[in-house]
Amino acid sequence: MITTSPRPWVRAGALIVALAATLGGCGSSAPRTATLSASETQALYIRENRASGIPRRFGDTKPHDWGAISPQRYPVHGLDAARYQGVINWHEARDAGIRFGYLKATEGGDVLDPAFVQNAAGARAAGVPVGAYHFYYFCRPAHEQAAWFIANVPKRRGDLPPILDMEWNHLSPTCRIRPPAAEVRASIREFSRIVERHYGTAPVIYTTPDFYARNDLGSLRGTEFWLRSVTAHPSERYPDERWSFWQYTGTGLVPGVRGPVDLNAFAGNEANWQRWLAARSQG
Template sequence: MRIRTILTMGAICAGLAACGGGHKPGPVRTQLMAPEALAVEDHRAAGLPRQFGDAKPHAWDGITPAHYAVHGLDAARYQGAINWPEARAAGISFAWLKATEGGDHVDPGFERNAPAARAAGVRVGAYHFYYFCRSAADQAKWFIERVPKHAGDLPPVLDIEWNHTSPTCQLRPPAEKVRAEMRVFLDLLERHYGTRPVVYTDPAFYADNGLGRMPGVEFWLRSVSAHPSERYPGEYWSFWQYTGTGVVPGVGGTVDLNAFAGSRQSWEAWLSARAQP
């Protein structure tokens, strides 16, 4: 079954070591933050499912996020400890949580939130934010060493976008090199976890690097002002990140919200085919 795809993820490169090799004293760790909860009823937004809100809503034309039956979130340390039973009761079915970045960064939110999400019945996956001043092989090794296999979890995610806010690496390799390094990362993780990673990206990175030319890639696409079909014409996607300012019961502050491309029945079929063995 070929399913349409979409996704995006904002990640900040703060705290990474400088470019290049050499001995690293240990992983860079950051503290969990605890933002105040926002009330969904104060942030209702046309086009979104009523159980969620948006702190910065806009008008949706055509197919809206509410068209889709299965929704989830992606989060990092900025959301703090999430109340997963409350989020699950509101309709959160899946969550991708930031686990690693580059070759020396660990996000503490994954270790804190992943077990609680699983216990609440939310399907969990880990994502890695790519850093262009480290090799794909080094980054794959870093991720594998810090994210244990867990049967039933979602496939891992490669979050790859231009690092325009990085204080240490704003390198923009040529498209051919980007695609080659992506294949190295995806192949290594697939070999380890037994399922091919999903790729999250945004419109600019997708276009700049010709990602539509990569066969066998399942996409999670970011598109926060229009349906993915408008930003990625002709592309197939499985997940759509439709806002970065979502409001969800049980989650402090704002959070990225995502929709799965199919029905609940196709969601279950997708899990059967793509979850970690």
């Protein structure tokens, strides 16, 4: 779930406004001033980045040519975000079809995401189910990281279950180690056990194809997965694995969200989603 911070439609919007102003002046003695609001500029940028295979009101700056099993086949979609997306307008996102949101809350044993509190409150106010995720740091014990997450993410009735984000972080300036697979799986179990005891619901494990394969995560029986697969259906990248969420792009565009954002699909239909919410939301 590592995200980036570019806001491409800010640059594109400036070009659009400049072009409109120039064209407005052609053939007339008094050039017209083109004015587009931020939301109008965003909407125009999304329209220019329509992508097949995903819900129509979303866009993608790097679309994939989906085959027979496209993300659009699934009716329930959501996003995950961090501080790079700034303050999200959850009412706009909800009206565009966003049904859930996951937000980065913590990392390691001493890092907080400064956007978490405000965006989580905004999602709840808009009626969008929201949850928190922890980005795992391989140079700190699992029990310390679980304690840090618990200390900074209040237990709230109706919030989504926690997410444990397990992936290699090649960008980390302080921790480049890659522990043995057995140690990685033991860390997942320890973190999950502590967090489940506190929140009353087990965390979902987010991961990537390389991390999943390298650490044999398929051997973690009873684990609920959120799987990243941006160029193929999860069944191709994670053969025989069950999943609840599929992250199908990291370059999605959604009304109300500044810049590219991760988009995700829930595995089932509307009835499945409601049952999952009832069973897995915090009590």
